[in-house]
Amino acid sequence: MKISFLDLQKLNLPHQQLIQENVSQQIASGWYILGKNLEQFEQSFAAYIGVKHCIGVGNGLEALVLLLKAYNFSENSEVIVAANTYIATILAITQAGLTPVLVEPNAETYQIDEGKIEEKITENTKAILVTHLYGRCAEMQPIWDLASKYQLKVFEDAAQAHGATYRTQKAGNLSDGAGFSFYPTKNLGAMGDGGAITTNDDNLANRLRKLRNYGFSLKNIADFKGHNSRLDEIQAVILQTKLPFLNSENQSRRAIAKRYLSEIKNPAIILPPANRIEEDVWHLFVIQHENRDEFREKLSQKGIETAIHYPVPPHQQKAYSELNHLSLPITERLHNQVLSLPNAPYLTSQEIDYVIATLNQL
Numbered sequence: 198m199k200i201s202f203l204d205l206q207k208l209n210l211p212h213q214q215l216i217q218e219n220v221s222q223q224i225a226s227g228w229y230i231l232g233k234n235l236e237q238f239e240q241s242f243a244a245y246i247g248v249k250h251c252i253g254v255g256n257g258l259e260a261l262v263l264l265l266k267a268y269n270f271s272e273n274s275e276v277i278v279a280a281n282t283y284i285a286t287i288l289a290i291t292q293a294g295l296t297p298v299l300v301e302p303n304a305e306t307y308q309i310d311e312g313k314i315e316e317k318i319t320e321n322t323k324a325i326l327v328t329h330l331y332g333r334c335a336e337m338q339p340i341w342d343l344a345s346k347y348q349l350k351v352f353e354d355a356a357q358a359h360g361a362t363y364r365t366q367k368a369g370n371l372s373d374g375a376g377f378s379f380y381p382t383k384n385l386g387a388m389g390d391g392g393a394i395t396t397n398d399d400n401l402a403n404r405l406r407k408l409r410n411y412g413f414s415l416k417n418i419a420d421f422k423g424h425n426s427r428l429d430e431i432q433a434v435i436l437q438t439k440l441p442f443l444n445s446e447n448q449s450r451r452a453i454a455k456r457y458l459s460e461i462k463n464p465a466i467i468l469p470p471a472n473r474i475e476e477d478v479w480h481l482f483v484i485q486h487e488n489r490d491e492f493r494e495k496l497s498q499k500g501i502e503t504a505i506h507y508p509v510p511p512h513q514q515k516a517y518s519e520l521n522h523l524s525l526p527i528t529e530r531l532h533n534q535v536l537s538l539p540n541a542p543y544l545t546s547q548e549i550d551y552v553i554a555t556l557n558q559l
């Protein structure tokens with residue numbers, strides 16, 4: 198049996214006909230940027246998240262960059278961030294002219310270790326940027342408490358957490374503002390690049406709508422130096438078409454996760470925590486294995502494709518040579534041991550049976 202890690206054609210097949218019909222109508226309209234379909238999706242996604250505003254932008258990285266820039270923090274202000282996040286989170290901070298301060302994750306949950314944040318706070322700290330990694334929300338209450346104590350902003354990188362919840366509130370509604378990605382592999386994915394920012398702050402939303410469009414308040418009238426970062430009408434149509442199915446597809450991911458958690462018995466495999474199954478949207482099902490690369494090769498020989506999220510942590514990237522001196526043992530161990538298993542909504546029971554049986558036999 199051959200099982201790919203993620204087949205985008207299969208992922209989109211249930212929506213293909215409706216997407217084609219809706220996109221055809223959009224193409225025929227002759228309006229492709231900042232139109233009614235974007236407005237409709239922004240309203241729909243804001244309602245889904247439970248916030249007042251959604252601002253569609255070009256991609257997930259730019260969602261975070263614009264969010265950080267909108268606050269006009271002084272240059273080199275510090276932003277606390279998880280050390281094991283995807284490099285895009287760090288790129289957003291530095292592209293906004295700010296300084297990332299890396300905090301180790303909890304080795305079991307993969308989320309930022311909220312107990313290690315306070316020791317990193319200085320007089321230059323302006324915000325905590327939380328990544329809801331792999332589809333699980335970070336432990337937000339201690340982070341809110343610290344933000345209140347030190348008068349900090351809290352932001353969410355919710356690129357992997359479409360529909361995830363923390364104490365009944367959805368990711369994207371747990372902070373001053375959140376950035377989402379609609380990269381095709383996401384739980385809610387476009388067929389190209391796309392992103393959005395969600396917030397309940399009226400003034401922030403107004404500034405972001407200008408910032409994404411050259412800083413314009415009126416056509417060709419710029420209030421400040423802006424960007425060109427807009428979610429286009431065709432991608433908005435695709436996302437609007439797929440949004441009603443997000444909850445059911447997340448539930449399919451949960452069903453796979455429940456099987457993995459209850460049926461994988463290989464003692465060499467460290468499973469993710471099972472204490473918040475219904476709140477987690479399981480964008481990725483990530484295990485740990487001491488001999489990850491060898492184990493991955495054995496799975497490949499059995500026809501099971503896996504992925505590594507992520508092989509090199511940000512502080513060891515050549516692009517961030519200024520961070521290369523840091524010693525972050527938990528982050529480094531996780532990046533050497535994590536392995537993502539197939540958990541797409543279209544996988545059959547027989548395919549999951551095969552994955553589990555293979556994992557238990559190796």
